[in-house]
Amino acid sequence: MSDDRAPKDWPDAPAAGGGEARGPDARPGRSDTLHEAERAIEERVLRDARSIRVALPELGHGLIAAVLGAHAAATVALCFIVFAEPFPYPVMYPLMGLIAWLFLAIRFTAWVAGRRVSAAALLVFNLLLTTFWVFVLGDQVPARVVAADGLVARPDLPILWVPIALYALSAALLVTHATTRWRRPR
Secondary structure, three states, rough: OOOOOOOOOOOOOOOOOOOOOOOHHOOHHHHHHHHHHHHHHHHHHHHHHHHHHHHHOOOOOOHHHHHHHHHHHHHHHHHHHHHHOOOOOOOHHHHHHHHHHHHHHHHHHHHHHHHHHHHHHHHHHHHHHHHHHHHHHOOOOOOOOOOOOOEEEEHHHHHHHHHHHHHHHHHHHHHHHHHHHHHOOO
8 A cells, every 4th residue: 555545544654655654564473473374275276176176186086977967968958948949037047057066066175175064054055945946846837827028828847857856766766876986085
């Protein structure tokens, strides 16, 4: 901060135009605290990057890949449906699928990293989120009047049972993974 912008209530602020600029970072001990915080943040980022590097190969194999693949297939199928038929806020559906998929990936990353409490909490969260999402989609199957470019009568959409079934398959595979692999993370 330049010395002409330093607040006058700082006890160590020089007069405008004179001397070296000193702000709250110039107080004794403040610089050491900042450096310690920077080092702690850097160590955490590097540790998380290592966890992700270890987890990425695991995300493409076995049950983990099946869970993520079924969920991704459900989201892709849902995208085709919501953009082909009149839906209010059609962008919400792919975004919800993407967010739920990311939480699944985070859950598997925690599992691979050996963070059992995080993995268990994310397991419960993912199952609740998927259950909620399946009920929301199930509610969209019957015919209804929707507000999309005016009021439009939308017919029954039994095709929505495809992504619903894929999301349910993803959840079932997630439970299978959790019960068969709980004791031995890789």
